[in-house]
Amino acid sequence: MKYLLVALPLMILSACEPPQGGEPVTRTRIDGQAEATPSPTPSETPLVASQVESACRSIIFEDTSLTHCLAVPSRHRIRMALASDEGVTYRSLSAYSRSRDPVEMAFAMNAGMYDEEGQPIGYFVVNSERLKALNTNDGEGNFHLKPNGVFFGTGDSWEIRTTEDFLANVSDRPEFGTQSGPMLVIDGKIHPEISQDGPSRLVRNGVGIDDRGRAHFVISNAPISFGKLARFYRDELKVSDALYLDGNVSGLWNPATDRLDTGAPIGPIVAVERKVSDDE
Incomplete structure (x- = not known):
């Protein structure tokens, strides 16, 4: 499964990804195809990309194209999403995007592993309501490659902890939370079971928290190993903790650049919303 590659130099937060005015918008898809749709004219819909700066930047790390999206507590709020108010599980970023005003959104990604029904x-945790209890079971697959972890937060405070740490030290229910695995970086060190550059290569995404409390969401635009993704978090983003969210089904909705990834059904979604100031 492939993405379109964007040939850009390695620079963190270096350049926006907006399409050229008047040119067709290319939507990347999980299956590697591209579908071109005309850019809307001012008389049809607001040009979101011209009004809102993208929170996401395309970069190259060790010859692999990545998209790095930055959430800043002073400018963004984070929520989890799973289903509509009617209880219908979204199962795709496309379905979720139809429920939201794109002007309010910074970006959204898939955010954790799920069963056949998308649960x-x-x-x-969604809006302080716990939909699923902490999973401490042993098992097979990436989720159970321990230590796994929890990405959670309330208000402007966002954290990533290993599942064991979360169980031992977090007693108050957060406003949002999702558990996934494995951890990519733990206290500044790469997960002990992750090799330098293993044979498993998939489109993957994750989240990391830096020492300023900012959340760094990363999705690869081409297949990537666990080791390379973990190194990017440790060496380039300098985060102390990072959590793998998923692979193969990973997708991004970035309204500012009209990117809306499609593909296999997904489950949990993380939504990063813009905080609107009084003068906007």
Whole structure:
């Protein structure tokens, strides 16, 4: 499964990804195809990309194209999403995008592993309501490659902890939370079971928290190993903790650049919303 590659130099937060005015918008898809749709004219819909700066930047790391999206507590709020108010599980970023005003959104990604019905298999909290309890079971697959972990937060405070740490030290229910695995970086060190550059290569995404409390969401635009993704978090983003969210089904909705990835059904979604100031 492939993405379109964007040939850009390695620079963190270096350049926006907006399409050229008047040119067709290319939507990347999980299956590697591209579908061109005309850019809307001012008389049809607001040009979101011209009004809102993208929170996401395309970069190259060790010859692999990545998209790095930055959430800043002073400018963004984070929520989890799974289903509509009617209880219908979204199962895609396309369905979720139809429920939201794109001007309010910074970006959204898939955010954790799930069962055949799209329900999270680990801890999951939406609007302070716990939909799934913490999963401490042993098992096979990436989720159970321990230590796994929890990405969670309330208000402007966002954290990533290993599942064991979360169980031992977090007693208050957060406003949002999702459990996934494995951890990519733990206290500044790469997960002990992750090799330098293993044979498993998939489109993958993750999240990391830096020492300023900012959340770094990364999705590869081409197949990538666990080791390379973990190194990017440790060496380039300098985060102390990073959590793998998923692979193969990974997707991004970035309204500012009209990117809306499609593909296999997904489950949990993380939504990063813009905080609107009084003068906007």
